[in-house]
Amino acid sequence: MKQLIIGQCLLILTCIFYLFFWYLGYRPGTSVNRGQGVTGFFLLMIVISGIAGITLSLKTTEITKQAAFSQFFIIIGGIAAYIILMLITKYGFDRFVTTELFLIVGWTILEASILNRLAGSGILLGAKLICMIGVIAFAFVISMVLYVAYYRMEDMKAFYAAMVPLITEGLSMGVLVLMLFSVR
Numbered sequence: 001m002k003q004l005i006i007g008q009c010l011l012i013l014t015c016i017f018y019l020f021f022w023y024l025g026y027r028p029g030t031s032v033n034r035g036q037g038v039t040g041f042f043l044l045m046i047v048i049s050g051i052a053g054i055t056l057s058l059k060t061t062e063i064t065k066q067a068a069f070s071q072f073f074i075i076i077g078g079i080a081a082y083i084i085l086m087l088i089t090k091y092g093f094d095r096f097v098t099t100e101l102f103l104i105v106g107w108t109i110l111e112a113s114i115l116n117r118l119a120g121s122g123i124l125l126g127a128k129l130i131c132m133i134g135v136i137a138f139a140f141v142i143s144m145v146l147y148v149a150y151y152r153m154e155d156m157k158a159f160y161a162a163m164v165p166l167i168t169e170g171l172s173m174g175v176l177v178l179m180l181f182s183v184r
Helices: 002-025 037-058 071-092 099-120 126-152 155-161 164-182
Strands: none
Touching: 002 037, 002 164, 037 099, 071 099, 071 126, 099 126, 099 164, 126 155, 126 164
16 A cells, blocks of 8 residues: 555656646746756656656555456556547547647546555445545546647636646545545
8 A cells, every 4th residue: 555655646746747847848938948957857757756656556566456347447448538539639629639638548547447456455445435536537527628628728828727637636646645544
């Protein structure tokens, strides 16, 4: 459980680093080399904390072998969701596909995988599990709405709106960490 908590905290830290990176590197009207200086530092921290957070979140030994249902279905569902959402956003909403769609779907699938294993191991059940599913679903919906709306917004509104998914996803993982502390 300790690895999972550390992994989720590292992913929260990744969201914080990404917020700083976004704020410094993508502010409308500014020209910044995003791979150098302070923005380059935050980009490096995003990569390091993100990879470490994902690895620890997936490698949690006491819940790795337990799952409510096959993780295979979550992975296949994630791939299918990405393809469907890519087609819907591209052709239905005339929004070109960017890395953020992959990150939104990838994060949601990671969290679904974690919840599946926590439920299968009996660590997170009942109202807490339903609450976490709702929190993650809410963060996903907010992220998708803003993903679609981003290029339809005025520059400054889009700039700030793009930060909201990082906040909602970070808070979602924070809720999970708090729940995990309460079941220990």
